[in-house]
Amino acid sequence: MRFDALTLFPDMFDVVSEAGVTGRAHKQGIWQMRTWNPRDYTTDVHRTVDDRPYGGGPGMVMLADPLNDALDQALADRGDSPEVILLSPTGRRFDQAVAQELAQGPGAVLVCGRYEGIDQRFIDARVTQELSLGDFVLSGGEIASLAIIDSVIRLLPGVLNDADSARQDSFHADNSGLLDSPHYTRPEVYRDQAVPDVLMSGHHGRIQAWRREQSLRLTALRRPELIEQARQRGELSKADERFLASLA
Numbered sequence: 001m002r003f004d005a006l007t008l009f010p011d012m013f014d015v016v017s018e019a020g021v022t023g024r025a026h027k028q029g030i031w032q033m034r035t036w037n038p039r040d041y042t043t044d045v046h047r048t049v050d051d052r053p054y055g056g057g058p059g060m061v062m063l064a065d066p067l068n069d070a071l072d073q074a075l076a077d078r079g080d081s082p083e084v085i086l087l088s089p090t091g092r093r094f095d096q097a098v099a100q101e102l103a104q105g106p107g108a109v110l111v112c113g114r115y116e117g118i119d120q121r122f123i124d125a126r127v128t129q130e131l132s133l134g135d136f137v138l139s140g141g142e143i144a145s146l147a148i149i150d151s152v153i154r155l156l157p158g159v160l161n162d163a164d165s166a167r168q169d170s171f172h173a174d175n176s177g178l179l180d181s182p183h184y185t186r187p188e189v190y191r192d193q194a195v196p197d198v199l200m201s202g203h204h205g206r207i208q209a210w211r212r213e214q215s216l217r218l219t220a221l222r223r224p225e226l227i228e229q230a231r232q233r234g235e236l237s238k239a240d241e242r243f244l245a246s247l248a
């Protein structure tokens, strides 16, 4: 699994390659990260990567040529033909299913725009898909790229050393895309608030049932559409349906 990022701010990617579970997995060689700065592929003395937009309008647009040369270098260095993904608010909405899809493949080249955007001729010629984290505008594609890399790397074998924490994650297949149940840790009573008795019972069957009911209740309350999606996938048991009916 290898991610390459075309970015004017390569240091931003130290967050995933050096820190946390993704940093540990990177150090273990489970995945690779390389950044390619279009500024290193400029030919003028000012190392220009942007210019004014044809047709007028505010701001600047990223030049196609430095991006093309940086992409050529990245692809030559990889030696494969990965997805070339532009991070943009108008892209396909990224979700856990897309993360699972990317985790099955070789990784991708992530194109991080800045300024007002990228010359359309680069996008038309080189970008294979656009991905969006949601309907909001960032200052660049880097932060969206970091979120995507993090969510994909977590899914790789050996990254989360506690297999349960992977299974218990929200949106994971075993949890059928429901929101996570509440978590508690020491102390047993904190500011007069006690941990739910069932979690102290040591009865794993009751604890699992309680957690499932909490996930169902929270999901029905905050993301009811996820309940229907789980129902359509046939992932709600008769006990789940009885509990949901009791909430109505």
Ligand SMILES: O=C(N[C@H]1CCCN(c2cc(-c3ccncc3)n[nH]2)C1)c1cc2ccccc2[nH]1
Residues within 6 Å of the ligand: 087, 088, 089, 090, 112, 113, 114, 115, 116, 117, 118, 131, 132, 133, 134, 135, 136, 137, 138, 139, 140, 141, 144
């Ligand atoms: O590609 C765009 N912008 C470039 C340059 C400016 C900063 N960029 C960016 C990417 C994102 C982004 C990426 C993924 N998910 C949400 C937002 N926000 N802002 C990348 C872009 C910005 C934009 C705004 C409205 C409609 C379409 C748009 N495309």
